[in-house]
Amino acid sequence: MSRMARQVHEGTTPVVVVGDYITGLGGGVFTMFQVLKMAFLSHGYTLAIRGRPLFVEEIQAWRYGPVIPALYNACLLYTSPSPRD
Template sequence: MAHVQDVAAYILNKLGPMTAMKLQKLCYYAYGYHLAWESRALFPERFQAWANGPVCPELYAKHRGRFQLNKGEIKGDPSQLDAGEIESIDLVLAGLGTRSAHDLSQMTHGELPWAAARQRAHVGPLDRSTEELCDSDFEEFFGALVTADGEEL
């Protein structure tokens, strides 16, 4: 199974330089849509409901203190991704890859996986939280977005 750093390295290779926040949010969307499309997790690492949206702590540890990330700066192995995983990521990048980090972050704030985790943690809008997002919430939210014809981005 691929890991979050493999997905992040793939995204950076495809889209080039981006902010760490945008990379986190694209990994979140790739995870959510892949779970809905293929009924399996994209990677085993979990997202937490941080104040600025979902963050994967294992990925954060790879870019902590960095604002901008370039190709090759997240050490991962995109060859670990199978064809279905690559297809899911490519569809997310085609649909959301041009959005800003701020737009993606704002989008996540209105979505069930992050909002439900924040609610479970009983935290305010700016409070810290390490509450994990649940796959059942991903499945419910992203599954509702997936149409009979494939996907909706």
Template structure:
């Protein structure tokens, strides 16, 4: 099942909190992108139902960016809240991954264990490597282009096989 980038980001927020750490918005963007890439490669389906675009510092989910931009480059200090409307009523809620979705939770834990301590600019460099989905899409279509899922999937499949 695919989730909003907000739900996946909240799962990474929880992982960082468990370790007594924190993540910046740029780190969060890259971790969500990387987790989505590995899910595409392993299961053939996306973890995130939002698109990622080619931005200057790497892949960005614009929806997630809008929710995190108030933190600037500072650590994210709380889970992301969203709201839903039902007629004239609305409520706030914390987007999350279903508790019984063990595969997604395990993937996030694994990605966090490998990349969670990597600083934001190093993660950006990783996503800029020649042949990366960001690099290929930037070369073909320029900045602000949507990074196609098949390019992400193939790149992460190759990483797993190398």
């Protein structure tokens, strides 16, 4: 399945739209990693309650928590990344 087809999978929302919604709820005060974690938790909640994913983009386990690379890369356009160890 192509990348674009995965993002427009029936019944799901593109993860960047989820991130934008979360950012709007916080009035722009959330950090990039807070947005990533809230998107991850929202995805899990949707899986548990509705039995379907909120988004289909890949989730990875990074050192300090779950990261959705597509959302992480979109956030980098508007923020500075955290310093690497």
